[in-house]
Amino acid sequence: MNGHKSTIMFQNIVTYFEKQSFGVCTYIxxxxxxxxxxxxxxxxxxxxxxxxxxxxxxxxxxxILDVRHYVKRIRQRIWDM
Structure with missing residues (x-):
């Protein structure tokens, strides 16, 4: 059962980096x-x-790029109020 949790956690990490991976090269x-x-x-x-x-x-x-996008979304929400 414990191996299943680590497999899910590893898959979540891989999915996160797959979504973020090309953003860095594109930005640079x-x-x-x-x-x-x-x-x-x-x-x-x-x-x-x-x-x-x-x-x-x-x-x-x-x-860092993920945090910047998060901050931009928060700023937009504040000005939408």
């Missing part, structure tokens, strides 16, 4: 006016060369 590419595919390849190749450090950066950027 739009910000610097670059190709999204080049940014994605950069993260993939640099992850192999830098022993996973870009993955940590990527996860932190995904969380």
């Amino acid at each position: 590419a739009e910000r610097f006016n670059m190709s999204i595919s080049k940014i994605r390849l950069f993260f993939i190749y640099s992850s192999f060369l830098a022993v996973g450090f870009p993955i940590v950066f990527y996860i932190m950027a995904a969380l």
Whole structure:
């Protein structure tokens, strides 16, 4: 029974990162006016060369972008009142 809970939790984590994963590359590419595919390849190749450090950066950027979207939604709700 305990294995079932950990499987569900792992699936929830994977689903979250699948939804957020391309938002980081898209944001960076739009910000610097670059190709999204080049940014994605950069993260993939640099992850192999830098022993996973870009993955940590990527996860932190995904969380920060998620918080920014949350704050924007709250601001819109306040002004709608």
